[in-house]
Amino acid sequence: YKQSITPHTSGTTSRVLSECELYMPKYDNDADMKSVKEIFERQTSRRFEEYEERMITQRQKYKEQRDKDIQKIIHKDKMEKNIAEKIEKGCLRCGCGLGGVAAGVGIFGALGTYGWKIAATAMAYETAKQAGIQAGIDAAIAKIKTTRIFQGLSEIKWLDYINESNYSTISGIVEAIQTVRDAMSTNGEMSQPISRALERVRNGISTSSDYFIGPVVKAANNTTVATTESAKTAKLGEVTTASSNAYSAIGYSVTVILIIVLVMIIIYLILRYRRKKKMKKKLQ
Structure with missing residues (x-):
């Protein structure tokens, strides 16, 4: 007696499509969608640029204010030190x-x-x-x-x-x-x-x-x-x-x-x- 082995082969074919495969060709080929994407990207880019400019301006202001505060503190410390030293020496x-x-x-x-x-x-x-x-x-x-x-x-x-x-x-x-x-x-x-x-x-x-x-x-x-x-x-x-x-x-x-x-x-x-x-x- 000789045992025979029969390979199992599925009889149905999968019809599942990924979301990218389903919609990507449609987005890429849709002119309105392309226009919306371009407008969105431009607006987003512009807003990021404006935000970056504002942040640069704010950072510059903060830096200048910080430098001024530091200079004031240094000047105040020097004045206090000079006055204290003068009083001590006096x-x-x-x-x-x-x-x-x-x-x-x-x-x-x-x-x-x-x-x-x-x-x-x-x-x-x-x-x-x-x-x-x-x-x-x-x-x-x-x-x-x-x-x-x-x-x-x-x-x-x-x-x-x-x-x-x-x-x-x-x-x-x-x-x-x-x-x-x-x-x-x-x-x-x-x-x-x-x-x-x-x-x-x-x-x-x-x-x-x-x-x-x-x-x-x-x-x-x-x-x-x-x-x-x-x-x-x-x-x-x-x-x-x-x-x-x-x-x-x-x-x-x-x-x-x-x-x-x-x-x-x-x-x-x-x-x-x-x-x-x-x-x-x-x-x-």
């Missing part, structure tokens, strides 16, 4: 300048006050010395007027003859008395009572000048020393008070200036920190 320069001023005030003010104190002390000594001399002259004249041997000579202007050069020594007083006698004799002012009194004085001091003139000189010298010391103490006290006030004023001034310098430095550091922080934030 604070720093001001602080440095005031620091120099404080040092100058402290050094030169102290030196100036010290120099003034030396000059004022010397002047105080000189003033006290002159006050002591004048007081000694007045004391010598007062003692002469109260000494018995000089009675009868009250009309003589002793201040014209007793001075700084002769009031403090016996020989100086004796010389002053001789000058009185010579001057009155020359001027014709010598009256009999004055002549007799001067002769009595001359005889007394010629025999014992220490006895008659010694108390006068002692009173003058004691008064000079006491007055000089008193005046010196008073004047030096004034100088010390004035110099202390000057040193205090200098110290207060330096303190105030240093406080201002410290404030300026603190402001500088704060501004610098804020600027750096702002720049760091922008970079992020």
Whole structure:
């Protein structure tokens, strides 16, 4: 037995047409449809071109506006940076300048006050010395007027003859008395009572000048020393008070200036920190 194999062949033919095969020949051959397609394509192309032109214009406007905004931001940042830097530098320069001023005030003010104190002390000594001399002259004249041997000579202007050069020594007083006698004799002012009194004085001091003139000189010298010391103490006290006030004023001034310098430095550091922080934030 031999098996036979019969091939299977379909007996029907497919009549299915694709949509492209069905309509394409019709579209391609239809003149109206071709016209519609061309019009559609032209309008679509034109609209795309118009849209593209509008987009180009809008993009250009946006780009220009963006560039302007960027320039404004950059300009604003530069302005803020410049202002901040100027303020920082101003604070720093001001602080440095005031620091120099404080040092100058402290050094030169102290030196100036010290120099003034030396000059004022010397002047105080000189003033006290002159006050002591004048007081000694007045004391010598007062003692002469109260000494018995000089009675009868009250009309003589002793201040014209007793001075700084002769009031403090016996020989100086004796010389002053001789000058009185010579001057009155020359001027014709010598009256009999004055002549007799001067002769009595001359005889007394010629025999014992220490006895008659010694108390006068002692009173003058004691008064000079006491007055000089008193005046010196008073004047030096004034100088010390004035110099202390000057040193205090200098110290207060330096303190105030240093406080201002410290404030300026603190402001500088704060501004610098804020600027750096702002720049760091922008970079992020």
